[in-house]
Amino acid sequence: MKKRLIYVVIIMAVVLSACAKTTTTQAPVVPTKAAEPTSPPPAEKVTIKVWSHSNPAFQKANDLLIAKFMAQNPNIEIKFETFEYDLYLQNLETSMVAGTEADVLELFGTWICPQYAKGGRLLEVPEDVMTYAQAKEIFFQAPLDGYYCDGKLYGLPHEFNLENGGALVNTALFEKAGIPFPPKWATFDELLADAQKMTEVTDGAMAVAGWDPITGDGLTFTLLAGILEQGGNYFASDGRHFNFDTPEAKKMIQTMVDWAQKYKVVDPIVFTDESNSVSTSFFTGNMAIGFIGSWAAGEGIISYPDFKFDYVEIPTYFGGERRFAADSGWGKVVSAHTKHPLEAWKFVKFVTAELDSAVIYNTNSGTIPALKALVENPEKVLAVEPWIKPTFDLLPHGQYIGNLTDRDKLFYEIVYPNVLQAMQGVITAEEAAQKINTDTNAMVDAAQ
Amino acid sequence: MANVAIPLMKKIEPDKGQRLWPWQKWFVYGSLTPIMALLLFFSILPVLWVFVLCFYNYSPTRAGSGFLDMGGANPFIGLGNFKAMFADLQTSAIFRKSFVNTIMFAILVLPINLAITLPLAVLVESSQARLKGFFRAIYFMPVITSAVAVAIMWGYIFHPQQGLLNLMIKTIGLTPPRAWLTDPRAVYFGIPLAMIAVIISYIWQDFGYNLVIFIAALQGIPNEFRDAAKVDGANAWQEFWQITLPLLRPTMLFVCVMTTLSSLQVFVPFQVMTNGGPAFQTEVLVKNIYDNAFRYKQMGWAAAISIVLFLLVLIFTVIQFRLLRSDSGLEY
Numbered sequence: 001m002k003k004r005l006i007y008v009v010i011i012m013a014v015v016l017s018a019c020a021k022t023t024t025t026q027a028p029v030v031p032t033k034a035a036e037p038t039s040p041p042p043a044e045k046v047t048i049k050v051w052s053h054s055n056p057a058f059q060k061a062n063d064l065l066i067a068k069f070m071a072q073n074p075n076i077e078i079k080f081e082t083f084e085y086d087l088y089l090q091n092l093e094t095s096m097v098a099g100t101e102a103d104v105l106e107l108f109g110t111w112i113c114p115q116y117a118k119g120g121r122l123l124e125v126p127e128d129v130m131t132y133a134q135a136k137e138i139f140f141q142a143p144l145d146g147y148y149c150d151g152k153l154y155g156l157p158h159e160f161n162l163e164n165g166g167a168l169v170n171t172a173l174f175e176k177a178g179i180p181f182p183p184k185w186a187t188f189d190e191l192l193a194d195a196q197k198m199t200e201v202t203d204g205a206m207a208v209a210g211w212d213p214i215t216g217d218g219l220t221f222t223l224l225a226g227i228l229e230q231g232g233n234y235f236a237s238d239g240r241h242f243n244f245d246t247p248e249a250k251k252m253i254q255t256m257v258d259w260a261q262k263y264k265v266v267d268p269i270v271f272t273d274e275s276n277s278v279s280t281s282f283f284t285g286n287m288a289i290g291f292i293g294s295w296a297a298g299e300g301i302i303s304y305p306d307f308k309f310d311y312v313e314i315p316t317y318f319g320g321e322r323r324f325a326a327d328s329g330w331g332k333v334v335s336a337h338t339k340h341p342l343e344a345w346k347f348v349k350f351v352t353a354e355l356d357s358a359v360i361y362n363t364n365s366g367t368i369p370a371l372k373a374l375v376e377n378p379e380k381v382l383a384v385e386p387w388i389k390p391t392f393d394l395l396p397h398g399q400y401i402g403n404l405t406d407r408d409k410l411f412y413e414i415v416y417p418n419v420l421q422a423m424q425g426v427i428t429a430e431e432a433a434q435k436i437n438t439d440t441n442a443m444v445d446a447a448q
Numbered sequence: 449m450a451n452v453a454i455p456l457m458k459k460i461e462p463d464k465g466q467r468l469w470p471w472q473k474w475f476v477y478g479s480l481t482p483i484m485a486l487l488l489f490f491s492i493l494p495v496l497w498v499f500v501l502c503f504y505n506y507s508p509t510r511a512g513s514g515f516l517d518m519g520g521a522n523p524f525i526g527l528g529n530f531k532a533m534f535a536d537l538q539t540s541a542i543f544r545k546s547f548v549n550t551i552m553f554a555i556l557v558l559p560i561n562l563a564i565t566l567p568l569a570v571l572v573e574s575s576q577a578r579l580k581g582f583f584r585a586i587y588f589m590p591v592i593t594s595a596v597a598v599a600i601m602w603g604y605i606f607h608p609q610q611g612l613l614n615l616m617i618k619t620i621g622l623t624p625p626r627a628w629l630t631d632p633r634a635v636y637f638g639i640p641l642a643m644i645a646v647i648i649s650y651i652w653q654d655f656g657y658n659l660v661i662f663i664a665a666l667q668g669i670p671n672e673f674r675d676a677a678k679v680d681g682a683n684a685w686q687e688f689w690q691i692t693l694p695l696l697r698p699t700m701l702f703v704c705v706m707t708t709l710s711s712l713q714v715f716v717p718f719q720v721m722t723n724g725g726p727a728f729q730t731e732v733l734v735k736n737i738y739d740n741a742f743r744y745k746q747m748g749w750a751a752a753i754s755i756v757l758f759l760l761v762l763i764f765t766v767i768q769f770r771l772l773r774s775d776s777g778l779e780y
Contacts, residue, residue, distance in 0.1 A: 090742055093508035097517050115745065119510035119521060203618065205626065207609055270608045272630045274723045286609065336511070409744050414538060421727055426632055439538035446537060 046343050047077045051091075052106035054082035057298070058330070061364035062106070065351045068360070072350075076343050096121050096335075103338035104347055109146025109157055109328025110407045114447075116333070117154045123334045125153040129345045130353065138353060143370040145400035146328020154333055156352035159367035161329030163221045163293040165322065165394040168278070168300070171308045173198045173208065173288040181310075188315045191289065195265040198288035210265035212281070213291035214423070215273045219256065220415040222291070224401065225324040226252030226317050234325075235402060241444050245437035254429040255317060257422050268423035273416065283307055289314075297387040298366030313390040326398040327407075329367065368395070405447045414439045501751035502529055509745050522748070529752035539740075543753060545728050546736040549643065550712060550757075553732060554764065556639070556647055557654075557711040558704060565655050565703075566696075569662035570688065584663065588656040595653065599720035602649035603629070606721070632726040640729035646717050654710070658703050665699035666692065701772040708764050712757065733757045 052062055059082050066078045081102065083091055095101040107116065116122050125135075132153045135144055143157035174181040177197045185191045195210030213222050227234050232248030235241070243249075260268045270276060271287075282290040283304045290296075297311040316322045332348040334341060351357045358371045363384035368391055374381055375392050382389055404410045415436055422432035468476070506512075506522040513520025533543055572583045590598060605612045606628035614624040625634055625641055634641035669692060677687045715734040718724060724731035724739075733753060741750035 086742065093742070093745060093747075096511075097508050115507075115509040119507065121509060121511055204623075205608060267626075269627045269631045272725070274721075274725050275603070275607065275627065275630045276609070406744055409539075413542065413739075413744075417725070417727060421632065424632060424726075426727065442537045443539070446532075446539065 045075055045077055046340050047079060048104060048338070048340050048343050048347065049079045049081065049102035050104040050106070050347070051088070051102035052080070052082050053085045053088045055085070055365075057365045058106070061361045062351075064360050064364060065357055068357070069347055069350050073343075073346070076347070078347065096337075099337045101335050101337060103335055103340055103344045105333050105335060106158075106330055107155070107333050109143055109155075109161070109331050110401060110404070112147050112154055112328070112333065113149035113403050114405055114407070117149045117152070121336055122154045123336055123338065123341055123345075125155065126341075126345060129349055130156065135353075138372060139370050140372060140375075140395055140398070142326040142395075142398040142400045143328045143331070147331060147333070149403070155331050156348055157328060157331035157370040158352055158358070158361050159329035159331070159365070160370050160395055160398070161293070161327040162368050162391050162394065162398065163217050164225050164324040164326065164398070165313060166294055166311055166390050167314050168282050168287075168290040168292060168296060169310050169312050170198075170282065170285065170288050171310055172285075177288075182312055185315045187319055188317050191314060192259070192263050192265060195289055196263060199265050206267035206270050207286065209267065209271050209281070209287045211259060211263075211289045211291070212266045212271050212278055212287050213256070213259070214266060214268060214271050214420065215278050215292065216412045216416040217293070218278065218291045219419045220411045221325065222256060222317075223249065223252050223415060223419060226255060228323040228325060228399070229316055229318050229320055236441075240403070240405070240448075242437060242440040244433050244440060246433070249436070250430050250433045252317070253419055253422055253432050256419060257425075257429050260423040261425065266423075268420060272420065282309070294368060294388045294391050295366055298385060301387070311387040311390060313394065322394065322397040324394070324398050325401040327401055329370065330365075331370070405444050409443055410440055414443070498751045498754050501748050502755050503527070504748045505529075506748035506751075507745045508747055525748070529749050530755075532749070533752070533756070539749070542728055542731060543736055546724075546731040546733050546753075547756065547760075549729070549731055550733045550760070552639065553643065553647065553650075553714065554708050554711040556643075557651060558707050560647065561651055561655055561658060561707055562700075562703070564651065565658040565662055568655075569659050569666055570692070572659070573663055573666045580663075584660060587659050590653040591656040593653065595716040596720055598653045599649065599717045602645070602652070602717070603721045606645050629722050630726050632729060640726075642722050642726060642730050646721055646730055649717050649721065650711070650714060654707070658707060661699060661703055662696070665696050669695050697772060701768065704768050704772060705765055708768060709761060712761050712764065733760070 050062070050066065052058060062080060062082075066080050070076065070078055082088075092101060092105070112122070130153070132148055132151075135148075135153060135156065139157055140160050143160045147153055147155040147157060169181075169183070171181055174183070174194075177194070179194050179197060183191070183194060185194070192211060197210070198208060199206065199210035200208035213219060224234055227246070227248045230248040230251065232246055234244060234249065236243045260266055271281065276286065278287065278290040278292045279296050279299070281287045282292075282296075283300055291314070294311050297309070300307065300309060332352055334344040334348060338344050351361065353371070355371065355373055358369055358374055359380045361367070362369045362374065362381055366385055368388050369375055369381060375395060378389070378392060401407075418427070418432040418435045418439075421427045422429050427435070500518075503524055503526055504518055504522055505525045505528065506518065508517070510517070510521040512518050512522035518524070533540055568587070572580060572587075575583065604610070606614075608614060608627040608630075611628070613628070617624040625631065627634070628645045629642045631641060636644065673691050673695065674687055677691050682690065713734050714732065715738065718730050718732050718735050719738070722730040724735055734757065737750045737753050737757065740746045740753065
């Protein structure tokens with residue numbers, strides 16, 4: 001019996017050793033410290049691996065940039081690998097534990113501080129590559145600050161992720177309702193008045209929503225913008241906990257409830273993120289004004305080329321100064337496990353901070369530039385994506401959304417369902433605000 | 449002839465198995481090792497790993513201090529994850545809701561499935577021989593169709609504006625529900641309408657599997673039993689109730705266990721059709737595990753929920769084995 005066991009163990013050992021990847025001993029990396037440029041430029045060809053998600057537009061942008069970088073840097077070879085979005089996130093989780101992730105990663109800025117940087121998975125940007133002060137000069141604050149945690153910069157942004165201040169508009173429905181186009185809304189009430197004219201109810205069911213902000217992102221960004229516009233703040237004094245049990249939060253939620261209950265421009269039972277989401281319902285003609293980021297316009301042009309629509313600026317909710325919170329969008333970071341930090345940062349700086357590279361990235365991925373210079377001289381970008389023009393005036397008014405502890409949980413598990421239930425009449429605006437306040441703070445406490 | 453046969457039979461007696469030639473042994477070990485390694489590394493070790501992770505506050509986004517990043521930023525918390533299941537937290541409340549929803553789904557699916565498949569199997573079995581294959585193929589088709597495709601299709605059928613179902617209901621002069629999948633106030637007999645909609649879609653896809661098993665079992669019952677019942681004057685109902693049903697008991701056990709196991713682990717229709725909504729009325733354990741593990745990256749918490757699901761499946765299976773165990777001695 002023992003002999004048999006030995007045979008089995010030997011065979012398994014042989015099989016496994018054949019399957020196993022050859023590994024070499026790695027020098028320990030102190031993740032939170034900046035990678036010091038200790039080695040001279042490489043004489044031999046260095047290969048660095050870059051990972052991203054496989055959205056075709058983003059993939060094309062990265063392909064073009066990588067080709068350009070390799071042409072300028074013959075000693076550095078870039079191996080670019082993409083994964084389907086969910087698989088990409090799963091791959092990151094498992095590979096980071098095993099230390100097998102790529103040298104350069106494309107990550108969403110809002111994830112950086114609470115998850116990857118805090119977790120010690122990323123390298124700090126070396127000062128000779130870029131300091132935070134230098135980065136602030138060239139990038140907008142909102143996208144940059146997602147990469148800046150506890151006085152350290154962990155990456156550089158590609159895009160300003162904007163979900164605020166703009167909306168898709170169905171030009172045919174404007175025409176049908178006799179509303180002049182493009183709309184000149186001075187106040188949000190004027191927008192609602194037009195939305196009411198375009199709302200259609202057939203057989204007791206809403207067939208066309210006049211104004212629809214109901215998405216996981218839409219409701220949350222609307223709530224945060226409404227709070228900021230009133231001069232409020234959704235963070236508590238310690239900067240980590242939240243304060244949603246405020247008059248500003250309650251007023252904003254009540255405003256959203258009124259859109260559904262009083263103005264009846266959206267049916268929050270029929271139009272939800274799960275069924276009839278803005279990004280799909282708008283392009284099937286079931287929505288007149290859909291609150292969503294300008295990225296949806298870019299996708300719409302590709303997926304619905306015959307559909308007549310535009311992307312326009314919407315007024316502030318309370319008529320005052322425009323203020324809103326913005327996610328930090330996609331950018332590039334360097335893994336703590338990389339063996340080639342110099343080359344990796346050279347690549348990151350090339351693709352994010354150089355003007356020509358940013359033009360290639362933003363125009364091919366359909367994103368809003370994070371570089372101020374591109375917005376100040378927008379001709380190259382607008383030539384390719386003219387629909388993002390209304391967003392340019394908004395960008396200086398945006399502030400980084402902040403460290404939300406768990407961004408997705410806050411957005412999709414706490415704020416969205418509670419505000420939606422308030423709009424549906426299941427709970428009151430006040431109850432929603434209190435519930436959001438309790439649950440967000442419990443989330444912070446649990447994380448600590 | 450007999451002189452030759454006896455020594456040959458002796459050679460293949462089970463208790464003399466150790467007399468295999470060395471090359472035979474190597475063949476056996478060589479054949480079994482890859483599949484054992486596959487099973488070990490892709491089934492057994494991950495399961496064992498879940499039992500370890502559930503005692504940690506573990507997130508793969510944090511670099512820990514010990515083996516596989518356990519410890520340090522991913523600390524050992526003992527039963528902390530299990531205690532948190534009873535806490536007054538949103539995450540805990542969603543877990544408890546998903547636990548109840550999972551049980552509700554499994555308990556509703558099983559009797560409905562059996563109520564459809566068993567009579568239908570008897571009907572198909574009693575139809576003309578030429579039609580049997582046709583019916584089997586038709587009813588089995590949804591089983592081999594992609595679950596995602598089926599969920600998307602049913603999502604369109606239940607669509608509040610363009611949905612086929614609402615159109616049909618309106619055509620016959622009735623008023624359809626405002627929304628099948630997204631109305632949190634639509635609850636019938638304590639069951640959310642969205643849950644009912646998902647159950648309909650799930651059973652539509654799944655019942656063909658049990659149907660084929662029941663048909664096979666019915667074909668396996670010797671005609672002598674039925675003939676004897678007829679001779680004794682049994683009508684069709686008595687024949688089914690007194691003869692067929694008791695003899696289907698082992699098959700029934702298999703069907704009940706498998707249906708319950710699969711319905712406790714359903715993920716796709718909930719993810720695609722409702723995403724757990726409205727108001728978490730269709731949030732189930734597997735979706736909760738997925739969200740926590742891969743969306744919120746709370747692997748330790750997700751592992752603890754996996755353990756609960758494991759225990760739930762175990763308990764359901766044991767109960768069914770106890771209830772449906774054949775003590776009657778009816779065999780054929």
